Amino acid sequence: MKQSEGSTSHGRDDRVLDVRGLCTRYGTSQVLFNVDLHVPSHGSVAVLGRNGAGKTTLLKSIVGEVKPFRGAVAVRGRECTAAHTEQLVRLGLGYVPQDQAVFGGLTVAENLRVGAMGAPRGSGTMDQVLAMFPKLGRRLSQRAATLSGGERKMLAIGRALLSDPALLLLDEPTEGVWIAVVEEIAERLIALAQTRSVLLVEQHVDLALRVADYAYVLERGHIVLHGPSDEIRHHPDLYRYLAP
Amino acid sequence: MDVPRLAGIAFDVLSLSSILVLLVLGMGIIVSMMGIFNLAHGELVLLGAFTVYLAHKVGLGVGLGIVLAPIVVGAAGLLLERSVVRHFYSRPISALLATWAVGMMIRESVRAGLHGRSEVVVAPFSGTFAIGNVYLSQWRVAIVLLTVAVIAASYLLLQRTRVGLQVRATLDNASLARASGIATGRVYALTFAFGSALAGLAGALIVPLFALYADLGVTFLVRSFLAVMVGGVGSFEGPILGAGAVGLGSGVLPWVVAPVLADALVFVIAIALMRFMPNGLVHRG
Numbered sequence: 001m002k003q004s005e006g007s008t009s010h011g012r013d014d015r016v017l018d019v020r021g022l023c024t025r026y027g028t029s030q031v032l033f034n035v036d037l038h039v040p041s042h043g044s045v046a047v048l049g050r051n052g053a054g055k056t057t058l059l060k061s062i063v064g065e066v067k068p069f070r071g072a073v074a075v076r077g078r079e080c081t082a083a084h085t086e087q088l089v090r091l092g093l094g095y096v097p098q099d100q101a102v103f104g105g106l107t108v109a110e111n112l113r114v115g116a117m118g119a120p121r122g123s124g125t126m127d128q129v130l131a132m133f134p135k136l137g138r139r140l141s142q143r144a145a146t147l148s149g150g151e152r153k154m155l156a157i158g159r160a161l162l163s164d165p166a167l168l169l170l171d172e173p174t175e176g177v178w179i180a181v182v183e184e185i186a187e188r189l190i191a192l193a194q195t196r197s198v199l200l201v202e203q204h205v206d207l208a209l210r211v212a213d214y215a216y217v218l219e220r221g222h223i224v225l226h227g228p229s230d231e232i233r234h235h236p237d238l239y240r241y242l243a244p
Numbered sequence: 245m246d247v248p249r250l251a252g253i254a255f256d257v258l259s260l261s262s263i264l265v266l267l268v269l270g271m272g273i274i275v276s277m278m279g280i281f282n283l284a285h286g287e288l289v290l291l292g293a294f295t296v297y298l299a300h301k302v303g304l305g306v307g308l309g310i311v312l313a314p315i316v317v318g319a320a321g322l323l324l325e326r327s328v329v330r331h332f333y334s335r336p337i338s339a340l341l342a343t344w345a346v347g348m349m350i351r352e353s354v355r356a357g358l359h360g361r362s363e364v365v366v367a368p369f370s371g372t373f374a375i376g377n378v379y380l381s382q383w384r385v386a387i388v389l390l391t392v393a394v395i396a397a398s399y400l401l402l403q404r405t406r407v408g409l410q411v412r413a414t415l416d417n418a419s420l421a422r423a424s425g426i427a428t429g430r431v432y433a434l435t436f437a438f439g440s441a442l443a444g445l446a447g448a449l450i451v452p453l454f455a456l457y458a459d460l461g462v463t464f465l466v467r468s469f470l471a472v473m474v475g476g477v478g479s480f481e482g483p484i485l486g487a488g489a490v491g492l493g494s495g496v497l498p499w500v501v502a503p504v505l506a507d508a509l510v511f512v513i514a515i516a517l518m519r520f521m522p523n524g525l526v527h528r529g
Contacts, residue, residue, distance in 0.1 A: 065419065089425035097423060103416040106409075114413045117406070118425020163425055 321440020476524020
């Protein structure tokens, strides 16, 4: 476990995502400072931090929604810092944003069909998604805007899965979800993390550390702590960094 | 008022509304998706009309000119989007000025091409036919039928095809569409070209009714703009309903009050509608 920025224990050849020295700003306000982060090909990683720490900006910088002014992002060994979001999807990234993660005006079935359009390998099927989230199967012809918060999150994850991503980036997948549904989503995420790489940003620390086997803690745009989840969970400074 | 006269007025309203629908369909979809008003839209209508005129002049015939017009204007729209409009998606006011400037260049080029005159373009077929005591212009009936066909084809394209789903997804949430692997830049370009092609078709169909002159597009631009605002931005049905409403007002009011006053009344009613229904007749919440 490291107390400051630096490389992780993952081997460089075994990385699906490699972020090096990432610096991002909005106007004159810098949000991320030399962030190094790696996700192994078979593993899941959590990013923790209090509100405003830069977690969402980190994901947006990775997927090309926000352009970093310094640093590099490589997906499966390919440098793609300047790539467009849609190109990254075709390289194998699946992204579930924090807000407006579904197409509200489209039906559930149409949302899933849009997700399948980005499939580079074409092996993600709607049947698999509906088996994972059976509730969606009963709502296929319903407009996504009429779904509950939990169902929307499920749909958003299902949409991203249909592109069969090598790495799934999830930004607060349980935010705004009824507490009884949080556990249901958590179970699906744990199952998902067994089949593909996951980079998870999550406010529920316990949930995030259950899903991920490695974690980073962001504070004011700096990585202040990283290490295996079991060690991070018991780190004496963890809640100092996360306390509001 | 007798039945034939009422039927005549109803047909005039239907005919005018059809023309407006053709004009606003392209404008509406561009506004909804890209959030910009294309002030060159009227000149794209003019370009469609001018294409028919040129086709007639070089001996291809008006009919082939009408077929060529949407293709030529669609290609021009694609060029306009790639070279100018795409740089202004995040700056809608700049987009207004840029498209206005492009529109002016097209308009003045056509004016030069026409040597400042107006030209008559004859419809591929003309004359009237009677239903009972009601006499209908064949060309106006053709415009109504073509408008219905264009609406149906556009609706099917949007609702039943892969490209249509990409367009609707981009319209709904462009950022999420990109995160789903959709190349939104390409969708914008294709949509702009499609909207331009519809404007070109509209110009080709209306030029036999109004003659060809450099300000032909400007004449309809304000009404089209009004129809989009009245109908509501963000839906397929909104601009069509808006065009119907403006067409109804413009077609009926001149029979009730003096034509000059009728024009003013249409604007007053439209402004009142926008005041009390700011999201338009069809609002996608």
